[in-house]
Amino acid sequence: MTKLPLLLIAFFSAFMSLAKPIDLTKARIYTSISDKQVLLRSIEMLQEEVKKRTQVTWEVTDKLPTTATPLVVIALEKDVALLPTAWQKEVQKLSTISAEGFKLVTIPASQAVLIVGKDARGVLYGVGRLLRKLAMYPQKITIEEGVQLATSPRYPVRGHQLGYRPKTNAYDAFSVAQFDQYIRELALFGANSIELVPPRTDDDVKSGHMKLPAMDMIREQSRICKEYGLDVWMWYPNMGSNYTHPDSIQIELDERHKVFSAIPKLDHVFVPGGDPGDLEPDIMFAWLQKMSVVLKKYHPKAKIWVSPQVFKPSKKWFDSFFAQVNRGYPWFGGVVFGPWVKMPVPEIRRITKASIPIRHYPDITHNYSSQYPVPHWDLVFAQTLGRESINPRPHDEKTIHNALDEYGVGSISYSEGTNDDVNKFVWSDQDWNPETPVIETLRDYARLFVGMDYQETVAQGLISLENTFRGPLLTNESVERTLMQWQSMEQKASLAVLQNPRFQMGLIRAYYDAYTRRRLLYETELEQQAKDALRGAVKGNSLAAIQQAKTTLERAWKVPILPQYRQKCVDLADSLFKSIGAQLTVERHGAVSGRGNFVDNIDLPLNDSPWLLDELGKIEKLNNEAERQQKIDQLLHRTDPGAGGFYDHFGAPESWHRVVSDVSWEKDPGSLQSPRVSFGVGIVGEEWVDEIRATGFKGQVTPRAWMKQVKTLYEEPLKIAYNELDPKATYRMRISYTGRFRSRMKLTTDDGALIHDFFQTGEEPLFEFDVPQKSTADGKVTFIWTCGEGGQGPQVTEIWLMKK
Incomplete structure (x- = not known):
């Protein structure tokens, strides 16, 4: 019994593979519709779109042929009775249609395709669906035999x-x-x-x-x-x-x-x-x-x-x-x-x-x-x-x-x-x-x-481009495979396809993403090498260690990788500007900053070099070797919560398990009832971030971590839970508050303790508070942030829970 459906499927597949498509290369268009307000531009559109792709012109006839000949028939549902009886029966087999709906039927014996619209828009959308299903090549147009479709729009x-x-x-x-x-x-x-x-x-x-x-x-x-x-x-x-x-x-x-x-x-x-x-x-x-x-x-x-x-x-x-x-x-x-x-x-x-x-x-x-x-x-x-x-x-x-x-x-x-x-x-x-x-x-x-x-x-290839957006880029090996997919198409493509803006839009993303990931791998390693050099400062030569670290970080732009990928993106951006006016840079293409000019960002540092170089520049100016070493140690241990402590960056996936959410993204994609990640350091007096840079808080250069945080919207509470705490310990909490908005926030715990009352963030990033011991006495605590009415939601970037 279980094998019968599989046999039927196999038989149907074999039958379909033997079925010959209907050749419409020499077809004509027939319609009984005389009202120009019904036809509007539908026939013109059909003729023009077919000709663009095939160089074939489908002529219009006002008479039905008496013998089988390739034909595209366009009719209103109310006029189906004017068509041959055999065609009427094929149309009537299909389910009913409503406003703006259409039926699309192939009649192999007559070499005909029927578009039956409920109304003028039904005719338009029927023509559209035919164009979507035609196989069109230069001087060749076909359609599969078994097309039988009756459809109406779900929404008006x-x-x-x-x-x-x-x-x-x-x-x-x-x-x-x-x-x-x-x-x-x-x-x-x-x-x-x-x-x-x-x-x-x-x-x-x-x-x-x-x-x-x-x-x-x-x-x-x-x-x-x-x-x-x-x-x-x-x-x-x-x-x-x-x-x-x-x-x-x-x-x-x-x-x-x-x-x-x-x-x-x-x-x-x-x-x-x-x-x-x-x-x-x-x-x-x-x-x-x-x-x-x-x-x-x-x-x-x-x-x-x-x-x-x-x-x-x-x-x-x-x-x-x-x-x-x-x-x-x-x-x-x-x-x-x-x-x-x-x-x-x-x-x-x-x-x-x-x-x-x-x-x-x-x-x-x-x-x-x-x-x-x-x-x-x-x-x-x-x-x-x-x-x-x-x-x-x-x-x-x-x-x-x-x-x-x-x-x-x-x-x-x-x-x-x-x-x-x-x-x-x-x-x-x-x-x-x-x-x-x-x-x-x-x-x-x-x-x-x-x-x-x-x-x-x-x-x-388009699905692959979407998949590159998923998960941490550093470990996303699908980026390279996606580029290979698009390069394979590129190598075989005709000049017309290579100049097609829609093909180019996919191609530039494939190159851009691959170039960005390779730079990320390269610059991440450079940052680690620079930090290794700084760790050598404890041997007593901090200035030499600083210089070595700076030289290492500067290799990212002094010894760039894959310049051919970068140039490919620039060339494609130029071509897209010429063809469809896509403005992917400000200077070359006249874009409004932050409005699609992503090619301008192709050289942005992808590691913490802006902050590290800024900090090292300050440390270099200190005259005391011991003080320089102390500052370097603090820089290298910025995220260290100490023995038995906890550190979390809530823009990072590894910390997201602490964020409490009762509603999935699939049910709440706009995150009106659940948390989301957010971007931006935050600039005093501004509430808009269209480009993310390592500056903020009065122009200071900031760590990369401050550019991404967790937030909720409006009055929705933000909850972050910690388990496996030491029930006997007392903790001090350090928090970095950064983000797009200057939020007025209050922080409490799940047992009602007040960590801090409402205050406005955006002036300074770092705050420290004691956590009442009774709030962690059971080895766990949930921190709860709320905004006042009319607020735009709490946002939290980092937390250190440090044993006192």
Whole structure:
């Protein structure tokens, strides 16, 4: 009995291997649809995309042939009765479809492929799926015989933000034709919405890359969406100086008149509660009421959506916000769940009227200091690749999507450029059907955008790039294997593939990661050799030991390794700038610092040399040999907790077992109820870290350890537990508090003892406190950090528990 399914599978596989694909090279396109508002640009898109890849032009015919001939048939479901009876039966065998859905059927006996759309968008997405499944070569087009698909989108909102502004790492360099192509390609994978950005945001109005003034390009983006039949959204933050004074309000209304009247299509406006443009809810909704009048004048059916997105929220703010949300304003569209929303989306769903939709606004573009950071990311990657590197995270995106999708009506992603290109297509496929395997999307992506011969190699190569993000880079040997995968493709690739931006984006990451890891291995060993030299200072010649250590550390940049890998990254960055406007450096490509310019970080030190050299420079200036030796000893023993003591760095994986978490990352990818790793030393007076450097605390050079810490968000307590303590001992606790935010924190123990009351971190990094003996008398203790209401969460970097 157990062998029967295996035999059936083997038989089916053998049958499929014998089945001949349908040859569509000489096919024509037939459609019974005469309404141009239904067809829109679907047939044009099909013809153009086929011709680009095959140099074959599929002509359109208005008559069905009487004999079997290669044919692509496009019809609406309501018109299926006009098709031949045999075809009707094949279509009717499939399950029913709903709005925007389609059926895709191959009819081998007739050499035909049928696309049956429920509506105009169904036709568009049916054409997109056909293009994704065709085998296209120069002068050759085929499709497998057994295609029988009936599918409808799970969620009605599926899209991406394409902001034309300088802070993006590529969009501001796009031409009208490039936006047209990119929007088209997103539609091929089921996107039905594009979110625009107005000329005035928290950014400059123009950049040196822009082909058109911002308002002109926004008008073009809207027009393109209208021609494809897609919804147009606009993210519109409140950037005015005052929303209660009549004169200031009028200035804002005049701007809305100008913007809304200029674009041909606008279906929704999304106004964030903050980040930027923080407003009190009552003031914000009163303003939105006025804005809605202007919006309705030019786009009568358009709705306004809002998010409880604010940097320092309070319970009062949230109570007021949701009271306004639930009032039922006629212009109100729904609530948006996005970055800096501290309330978990299930809770938002619970307190919001069931009739009010929730839209997701997922950050798919950033690697850290973001809504969905890479879990437990290595500090070296955070330093070098930064927040906005090329970052395919297909499996992570599926996990994040599926953890929260049931609470909303779909998503429009937050994107800052082309660095998240793969993530967009994965996310759209998940919004269409959350059961879609990631590998299916990646194979379609590779097949359609790189070429048939790369459907498996590029798909697997992208997964390998994601895997390099996992675990400590120092021991991650998959980095070299990933480079070998991409080099193998590179060696066999045609010039067209080598110049393909999507291939280049994968290739540059493979080289960059391998180069970074090799440098890490090299510089880690140099640091150890330098410390070995310093240990020789106890013999009485500290100045010689210091000089030897400095010379050893300086070899990292005076005797660099693998210069050919470095040059490869620079060359690929230049090519990507020329083709898609990717701005991977500030000087060469005009990037905004911290916005995708990861190639600028290619030479950053990957060991503790900046701090060591700074400290050694100070020690050298001391006149007393004994004092120099003492300072060197302290430097080498910085992390030593003494006999019987404990030291932990909570940015390091080896200390994470002490961090208490009751919710897994898979269930809480935004870490609203669980701890996360965070990056940044912290600079007095600033709360933003877009690049991680070994400076902070009034410009002092700092140890690498201070660049990475554990944190929780908002009022969520941070708990760190110690077991196996000496129950008879008394401990003194040293803590380093560093990180992106200046946190107001309080520290207690699980038995209620107060270690320190609320105080503001960010002025100094190191603090020491006595731990009450009664708190450790049972051999264990849990330390608990909390922030006051409106805080951005506690963050802890290092702990020394030292026996007194």
